[in-house]
Amino acid sequence: MTPEPLAATELRNVAVSIGVQGPEKLTFVAAAVNGARAFSEWAIALGYDTTLITDEAQPLTIERLAKHLEAALIAGNSPIQRLVLYFAGHGLIREAEQGLWLLSDWDSSLRAVAVEPLRRRLSRFNIQQIAIFADCCRSLPPTMDAADLTPDAVLGRGPYATNAPEVDKFIAAQDGTAAFAVPGANPEDDRCIFSGVLLEGLWGTDSNAFSQTVVGKVTSRSLGKFLKTKVPDIASRYGKTLEPNVTPSFSDGFDIYCATDLPAKRPTFPEWPAPAAGLAAQGPDVTDRQFSTRGTKFGTLSSKPGSKLNGDAPRPFGFKTGSGFEVKGRNVLRLWVPQNCVATIFGNTNCWRIRTADGRELVEPAPVLIEFDGGLSAAVTALPDFLTSVVCDERGVSALTYRGIGRELGTASSVKAIEQLERGVLRADDVRELAMSLRADKHVDPVLGVISAYLYDSINDVDNIRRMAHYYIEHGQAIPYDVCLLAQLNGQWDGQKFRVTIPATTERLPVTTAEQGSPWTYNATVSGAGIVGGVWPWLTQGWAFLADSIGDDSSIVLPQLIDVKTHLTKARFATFDAEGAQAIAALLQLVPQEPLG
Secondary structure, eight states: OOOOOOOTTTOOEEEEEEEOOOOTTSOOOHHHHHHHHHHHHHHHHTTOEEEEEESSSSOOOHHHHHHHHHHHHHGGGOOEEEEEEEEESEEEEETTTEEEEEOTTHHHHOEEEEHHHHHHHHTTSOEEEEEEEEESOOBOOOSHHHHTOEEEOOSOSOSSOOOOOEEEEEESSOTTOOOEEEOOSSGGGOEEHHHHHHHHHHHTOSGGGSOSSSTTEEEHHHHHHHHHHHHHHHHHHTTOOOOOEEEOOOOTTSOEEEESSOSSOOOOOOOOOOOOSOOEESSSSOSOOOOOOSSSOSOOOOSSTTOOOSTTOOOOOOOSSSEEEEEESSOEEEEEEOTTEEEEEESEEEEEEEEETTSOBOSSOEEEEEEETTSOEEEEEEOTTEEEEEEEETTEEEEEEEEETTOOSOOHHHHHHHHHHHHTOOOOSOHHHHHHHHHTTTTTOHHHHHHHHHHHHHTTOHHHHHHHHHHHHHTTOOEEHHHHHHTTOEEEEOSSOEEEEEOOBOOOOOSSHHHHTOGGGTSOBOOEEEEEEOSSOSBGGGGGGHHHHTTTTOOSOOTHHHHHGGGBOSOSBOEEOHHHHHHHHHHHTOEEEOSOO
16 A cells, blocks of 8 residues: 655654574674664664664663563654664574564573564554665574474554555575674674674665666665665675565555765764674574474475475375375374264374265355364365365474365476475575465465465565455355455354455566466455364464454454464465364364264
8 A cells, every 4th residue: 555645744764673692502793783773873864763672781682672662653743754763683483474583582582572463463553664774694593493483463552553564675695594693893793694784775875876877865766776786796795695685565655765965974984994803693503504494395286287295294094085185294093073974094193084974065164174183183274176185293293285076286487486495595586476476276286375465465465465364265166364454344143154355456567577467466356255274374374463462353263273283283285183173163063073984
């Protein structure tokens, strides 16, 4: 959406700059605080109401961050035109755009700042635009403790109703890679590579940062282009690879970060020092070693009939119609299904077919719990005319793949994208383009649509998530629950399923070159109605958003599920311990189906 201009007496620009140099058990990175202080100096000079928060004098915890961040947001009780949020320190990446920032006590508290849930909470503070600058690693968790971190949204629900602020994102590193700091003569001279280049662009001290179309201005897009060009160049001087992940989304005319006529004198930045050993990586692992994510292949897709599936993924089983599941990795004890359904064995105890109680094929989605040995249960959805492959490891479901009856499992491009997502080494010039490439096959495997929705959500592109919902019903398919949740759809619960209404979307101009050839990313869509595929989020990370949707005229969240989410395991897809599974079974009146078929 294009933000409405506010009168000069009403609008406020706010900057919050966060630097964490010495978190528990991790390499001390003085450059993180240096970068936060330098960013705050720029923000003050540009007229932002600025708050600097560091761990220099005392540890920076979630509670301390929440206190200062909320104070900055509600000061003066006036609307915010733009919030710029900067973080420098150590970070991680998990799942689909689930970035984590590590604070001082991350290891003892086992909590980390969850960037996307925080961004969603910020939408309740009357903000028109949010710009996120993150100078930290996007490495995968190198230890079990890091993998077990609980994502924390930091803020509460906020004083206002949810709006849809525009989002700019400037992230130092691609997924699965490290960001780096260059040591100076003294600790106060240490510089993070990304932040050093970023500040040259924000201040306009490098003419290459200025727009070629908007004379005398540094805009979202010109800043992004500058970062993607100069950051890799500076990193290469030190024998490192650093490719920023940039997604500029601010509307034209509302995307200015700097102009030639600054209200303050520009600083003079020192030359980058000569190459030297000992660059510090801003992540839990201070080497360049790449980590493979736990579990098995996310996508398990095949690009041609009869080809071998990747990794440990199960080969889809062979009945021609209906709905069913095949499970690999754990033994299945039983399935729990609605009272109007029945689950029977198909071939072996890990292959199940779902039908209605009177023996007909499913015509509507059905919630299913797959109970494994060892006390875990997968919370999945049986979709009409889809076969489902499930891979379970020690934590629960690590891979979930749907295949439409009579359909292949995907294209070569989607195979590549899913494998990259699994390895945590995404290479995308723009989150928007990655989301577009994934959604192209969403009708073949709805999981691709779910992942695409999380990517669109990370830049607050609600309209494109609604476009996806529209095309699901246009294809006669149920809309995956996560898509409905992130699209902020309203609906009704009839005791067995949700039905939702989808607002119309308006046509817009293509944002990227890739979008120009894909009109379904920017065309207008009409309003409609459809059935939701499931009762809960498919991806575990989506459960953090349930509470945010209560009270916003949303009726696609069963409030009782919010309490159950404490029983989720750390698996990629929704998996519960025994107590959580029992609570869900009781809530939905699911009945057990023993392997007797």
